[in-house]
Amino acid sequence: MGFKEIFGTLPEASAQAPGRVNLLGEHTDYQEGYVLPTPVPYHIQVEAARAEGRVEAYSETLRELRARPLPSPPQGDFLDYLVGVVWALREAGHRVPGARFYVRGNLPMGAGLSSSAALEVASLRALRALYRLPLSDVDLALLGQRAEVEYVGVRCGIMDQMAASVGEVGKALFLDTRTLAHENLPLPPGTRVAVLDLGLERRLAEAGYNQRRQEAEEAARLLRVQALRDVTDLCLVESLPAPLDRRARHIVGENLRVLKGVEALRRGDAQAFGELMTQSHRSLAQDYEVSLPVLDELVEAALKAGALGAKLTGAGFGGAVVALVEAPRYQAFQEILQARFPQLRLL
DSSP states (O other), rough: OHHHHHHOOOOOOEEEEEEEEEETTTOOOTTTOEEEEEEEEEEEEEEEEEEEEEEEEEEEETTTEEEEEEEEEOSSSSSHHHHHHHHHHTTTOOOOOOOEEEEEOOTTTTSOOOOHHHHHHHHHHHHHHHHHHHOHHHHHHHHHHIIIIIIOOOOOHHHHHHHHHOOOOOEEEEEETTTEEEEEEOOOOOOOEEEEEEEEEEOOTTTTTTHHHHHHHHHHHHOOOOSSSGOOOGGGGGGOOOTTTHHHHHHHHHHHHHHHHHHHHTTOOOOHHHHHHHHHHHHHHTOOOOOHHHHHHHHHHHHHOSEEEEESSSOOOOEEEEEEEEEEGHHHHHHHHHHTTTTOOEO
């Protein structure tokens, strides 16, 4: 099955974008903080052709063909993301009358690897080529975020779209989400990033993500700062009522961990970087309360199996765990974990 079999014509443009795991900087991007994701070598690929007044898309993974006229409201299916990017381009003044999309890829959906941002960036890249739009890679990231926030209804930060659009596989993207200044830094030499997926699906819009974001905004308001990025003294958060004190403590501490992590990367210190990842997970579990018992168990098992550090990746409430492993120990690490978790998939 391919584009021609579904739509009766050949595609006019093709593009892809990777998923990502976040090494450090979880739940900081919507408070204008620092993040440190790395793209994974798994992609969403999109083929596209012109259309008038409608968006049509076939998902090879879901085996679904959907179509919607423009304009139309979101309907809670995968087509929302594709209609959303067309909507965002049109709202920004670009002449995009519609499109047909064929979507395939090897990036697991719902595992916290940001398949939605990969789909947005891949489709935007295809539309940029199809309609010859004068857009930079940063522009694409911002348009993808706008589509997800304003059309789909998930109040995500900019990290995922930036990682998909400007990140490099094998490097960590140090991103200041306030200024969008970014730098790709080499991962620690002699290490591998392992993604541990138990198939714990989640739906961000239906989980506690938006609630956590509201709590962070309320904490910033009470502390009288534009964003929690502006708080550098952890003592200040203790004045907040529960649970806002815990939410702010995580975000302020996580920003500090990212900055320390960048220093560790610059000096190639894998041990220090791994320790920061584990600290991040414990903060996400205890202060931000977005982990699950099975994710906590998987993190502890990864550490016992020899990981230098491990943490949940993504917004939580399900998803996957990311671990930093010394390359010579990876095979033994994999065998130990798969013996304990037979359903585990390592990416």
